[in-house]
Amino acid sequence: MPTIIDIQGLTKTYAGGFEALKSVDLQINEGEIFALLGPNGAGKTTLINIVCGIVNPTAGRVLVGGHDIVTEFRETRARIGLVPQELPTESFETVWNTCRFSRGLFGKGADAAHLEKVLRSVSLWDKKDSPCMQLSGGMKRRVLIAKALAHEPEILFLDEPTAGVDVELRQDMWGVVKDLRAEGVTVILTTHYIEEAEQLAERVGVINHGEIIVVEEKDRLMRELGKKQLTLHLYDELGAVPSMLDNYGLELSDDRFELTYTYDTKGEHTGITDLIKDLRDAGIRFNDLQTSQSSLEDIFVDLVNTGR
């Protein structure tokens, strides 16, 4: 897939001296769903705001569709739709008018049919004549999405799209993102809910302290950095792990009825067969066992904590 956003050595130092981005390099492919993960204050929003033209970069450059965001801002901004993290909506304008305003602002002529399609896709059609201030928080979020889609962007930035949103709306939103993906729109989302990235994204980038820690295909990331655990529920209480099992690194639970074995999913030799044989030799009996795989969230926490 060709690169649609090319970020090279992007650095941002705010007036107060805070270094929000430290020479970030990142390539986004055309038509993919990319999730940018990171704790609060990691630089996610700064990165998005620079690409969209709201914040000036200190150094480095960004190309969108081959155009420079500073010198050819008309080319780049016209392609991008942004749904910000906060919910700034007009108060008195109607939903329809504010969406029509957005479309015009981004240089597109009036197109009632397109606006209708967008409003229907986010279930706002019946609210089109309502003033924005009469809408609930979830509805306002939908308005912002509709505004961002009003000018038919090729790239959509969703900054924390489901923060403080109820389950139903979150599901709706995921549906909208998947539909956009099917239409060939590139979607870049930042989120705190790792589950969201796990559900939607094809590639994942992790950012912390203004630096990109890792960029990887989601499945590969989960395969490579993921761990599997085998938990054995013991028949009898176990006083201590016998020394003959030392090299398995087993963990005994506090109630002394569970043994946990962590193994690498990449390794060809997981050691499970040997473990079970050695357990029998040690006279440890178990009545149940289960395996679990680390989620993207576990991997994320791990990455952020170790800084890799």
Next chain:
Amino acid sequence: MNFHAVQAIYRYEMARMFRTVVQSIVAPVLSTSLYFVIFGSAIGSRITEIDGVSYGSFIVPGLIMLSIMTESISNSSFAIYFPKFTGTVFEVLSAPVSYGEVLLGYVGAAATKSVIIGTIILVTASFFVDIEIAHPLLMATFLLLTCVSFCLFGFILGIWADGWEKLTIVPILVVMPLTFLGGTFYSISMLPPTWQTISLFNPVVYLISGFRWSFYENADVSVALSLGMTIAFLLACLVAVRWIFKTGYRLRS
């Protein structure tokens, strides 16, 4: 040129005006009528003609200027300050628009509104007093230049203000005294010589004087100087706006 964007901003701002039609149009008409009742009829009946013009007619150009200056500043500053305050300004900042287009949209709409208000006041005044306009073209030029300049000034104010207090402090503490002391209700020649000299440092004197000349051909300062000062003020505002946009002052971090 992103014509659609200019149109979108302009249309949006004009819609705001018609949504607040009472505040936008009725209020200035009412206050002007009150000025006429108080200054024109009650006080004016005791003041004889000024340079051959009845007092009621004399204050018409000043009143129009007073209203359009105040309205231009408040409209234009609010138009950009409010999106900054609520955060909706992000959309304009992320849009494929140049600063010139943003300016054309916001200031164009605010100036249009001011011209409408000025015209309404002129029509309202014509019900109270006799008005003759000796130089309609010049009158329109002064009106337009003043509207555009003060809308630009308001725009700068709206960007500079980072709180509601700052938004109102300049109009109340600077602009209002200058307009009241700028010869709205009197001719500068009626003042003692020292105050006449001091008045010449007030830029509003030039605007009102020139505007009044286009009505009655009487002025405190030469009309060419008035026109020059008005254009100078417009240019000063443009330079300031250009600097703001170039540096992203209080708009882009």
